[in-house]
Amino acid sequence: MLKMHNLSKIYRTDEVETIALNNVNIEINSGEFVAIMGPSGCGKSTLLNIIGMLDNPSEGDYLFFDENVARYSEAKLANIRKRHIGFIFQSFNLIDELTVAENIELALLYHDIAASERRDRVAAVMDKVGIAHRAKHMPSQLSGGQQQRVAVARAVVGNQSMILADEPTGNLDSAHGQEVMEMLQGLNEEGTTIVMVTHSPAHADYARRTINLFDGQVVTENLRAA
Amino acid sequence: MFSNYVSVALRNLVKDKLYSFINIAGLAIGLAACVLIALFVRDELSYDQFWSNADRIYRLNTTFNTPGREPMVTVMAQGPTKDALKAYFPEEIEAVTRFNSMEVVMNKDGSVFSEILMWTDPETADIFDLEVVAGDLRQTLQDNASLAVNESFARKHFGEGNPLGKTVTINLMDIERDYRIGAVYKDLPHNSVLNFQGLAKIDENDFTKQNWEFSQWYSVNNYVYFTLKPGASIRTIEDRLDDFVDAYIEPPAAIGNAKSSTYVQYSLQPLTDIQLNQAGARDMEMKPTGDMGTVMAFAAIAALILMIACINFTNLATAKSTQRAREVAIRKVLGANRRQLVIQFLGESTVIAFIGLMFGLVLVEVALPFFSEFVGKDLVFDYFDGGTIGVLAGLMVVVGVLGGLYPALVLSGYRPARVLKANKSAESSGSARLRSALVVMQFAISITLIVSTGTVYGQKLYATRLDPGFNKENLLVVRNTSNSGAVSKRDAFKEQVLRIPGVVDAAFSSDAPASGNESNISVRVADDDGERTVLIGVHRVDYEFFETYEIPFLAGRAYNRQNALDVTPNGFAAEPGDLLQGNIIVNEGALGRFGFGTPKEAIGRVVKASVGNDVQAQFTIIGVIPDIKFQSLKEVMRPEVYMLASFGFSNLNVRYIGDPRPVVAEIEKSWKSMISTVPFAYDYVDEVMAQEFEAVESQSMLLGVFSGLAIVIACLGLYGLAAFTAARRTKEIGIRKVMGATVTDIVRLLIWQFSKPVLIANLVAWPVAVWGMLSWLENFPYRMEAWMLAPLCLIAGLIALGIAWATVGGNAAQVARANPIKALRYE
């Protein structure tokens, strides 16, 4: 599905130059469940952002379905992104001023989808993650676990083939964390590719493959026996 | 503690430059506009307060209630009222004086010029404490061969030397006399409704042939002022004014056998009230006066502009409050109580108000000369005069508190625990809603001002482009043709003028357009039960008048020289009691008054009128013209007759083609060669008519400037809000972008957010503006169509929306282009 070749990301600010990713070579196939681990600041989020086309790499190639998107413009990336990729963040990133349903609908808003179909799909996905009874609530009225379910719903409502989750359980207690992991596992079993950053070895165990990053470089890759 | 507050305040100012700039610039502009308008308003309110008798000087105004017509209010009274008032109210009235302004021809050492002097009574010196710099004013006014002049007049004609004792020869009607300069007084300050450069004593013997000037009860030509005795009550006089009228004035024939007081009514106006309270036609005052409406309107505009600036203050402070929540929380943790915090924040806003005021004063200094010239006053801004500093300090505190109170209360109310722990938007939805409401208000005010500006300007255009019913282009009026030195030669002069190349037509008339002169005659019309008397406006015109003015006829014909009956018969050439015959031309409005049906039906009908010397004439209507707007565009059309009579022919109307300058030069040459004792004077008719609307034009320009300022300040605020809101919404914008929103989507979102209040503002502003402007337009008899307000409202709305978009658009584009992951990082 995607392939990275000698990919680097360098942040330049006025004074310092940070090499966030250094010569990364990764290949991820459709239907995989990959966990990315590593100490804080090693470049996990950066990698995920580039995979998710929220950012361009500084050097190297990024092939997404055999299309090299490394130098694509923001608008072009946005167009690919919204068709294929869903996001889940550690801090949920729901819009405080919108209801649960509206937050989920947001992922369809920028596609050409009729309002009635949007409503149906939002309702279906809310059922699936078990928050249908909270549709009219505001995010601030929900627990962390519930908010993350909304985020998961938002990530999949557009039938995205890949979900990128950056520490999705980082702000949750273990019970809620477990719930979210099971939800992700379920999605993976239905065929969704999942790439997840996590600090928890237990949660990494849900993945078939673990990539360990250190200082912007891939140090090891472990494959869990099926 | 205090120095800590000040340093935090100043550091905040420096740190957040955009915020400080918007607040300070907005306040500076707002306060400067306020100070300028306040100077104007104070000046208008100061008129004639400086006389030592200011509180007991009154003027006698006369109203004529002609049956079937609007009452005619004049700011003058008849000459005989002077003695009559004194005799009728001996207990109440101390002194009475008259002013009657006359244009005289002066001859000084062989040079001839004309000047306007004021004829007055000796009591003027008692009532008005004019500042005499040389000579004796009282003595001068006792003598019918002495003049008192002001310093400018003295300097103009006598240079820097001592003018006392110098003589000038004055020609005025039957007067031809040497006048000695007996006194010089300081020029009247501009804030007086009185205006005269020279005073001469009224000697009624000088005017026996012109007895209407001072001795008749049917002619109002004098401003009559009197002083009330100290302790007397003006009410006592007012209550007996009707009795006074009945005691002195014979009832005129037109009112049948009703009492005189039903026809003539007096009212008393305090001197200090004259400038702002228009009692009669404004152009009858010694100089143009102001009016309370304008003063109130400008005071309101000042308040509104200041309000817009204060709103910026409140809005930006609450928008920014999230950024300061942490500081508040920490201060609270360290023991500050709410009251201390409120004082701190109010102190900060007062500091900003102070800085704004300082810059505002700089603006005032820069703008004052232009503003003064524009409003035609010499306004001075004196920091140390009576309470100016106090007022400014007051203004600063009011602005500081007005702008800072709400944010201070909100900020000081934060719960530290929540702010410090959650670190999320501590802002309540209440203050966001208040902010939107305030933005709506700012734009509603701005839009109302734009609509008003457009309407005032539109009305001015309408009035100046209105078809008056005659051709006002290529037409000029030569003045003074009835002055004593010109009368005998004017027919020959007209012949000369007609021979000048470029002159097409020429005709004399008693009045010229826009003169506002009001002259009436009583006409008797036969009806079912005998005769009925109708008072009707009259113009006296020459044979070629209708041709020169290009006035079309609805029926009948113009006067012509072949028909001897066209000339108004002269009663003095007949025996009293005779009934003479004549022809007459009337306007359409007169037909309604006479009850004569259509113009065609009216031809041949007859009316009777007195032609002097107790002689009546029977006039046959030979022509009917439309209601031309000859008298003034500011007055309603009146029924009029146009008589062919040379009486009072003071204007020679000349129609020309091509470049007027050589024509005027030739006319002047002929005048000078024929008439040496009367100065040559002329006007272009279209210019004279446009001058009537100069005041409206300058009003519209001032309004335009101030509404421009209002919008600038409102947009400054909007820009600041857009910046802060965008900063606050970066997370939301980031999420939307991750979800696939494009830059255009985001820009549209942000612009819509700021368009909403502007659109709502339109809904608020339109009815207010339309209502206000419709009532303003009521002031004009000829007004632009009311439906024109609809496009004006739309345009104003679009202007406001356009400006708002331009203001927030750049910022929105910048925010929308930012990389979303920056906003979504959570380390």
Ligand SMILES: Nc1ncnc2c1ncn2[C@@H]1O[C@H](COP(=O)(O)OP(=O)(O)O)[C@@H](O)[C@H]1O
């Ligand atoms: N926008 C940025 N500008 C500059 N440096 C950045 C930026 N984003 C991340 N970095 C730096 O890049 C490195 C990797 O960051 P990140 O990918 O967020 O790490 P992780 O998610 O593994 O904790 C860090 O040193 C971080 O400081």
Ligand SMILES: [Mg+2]
């Ligand atoms: Mg990270």
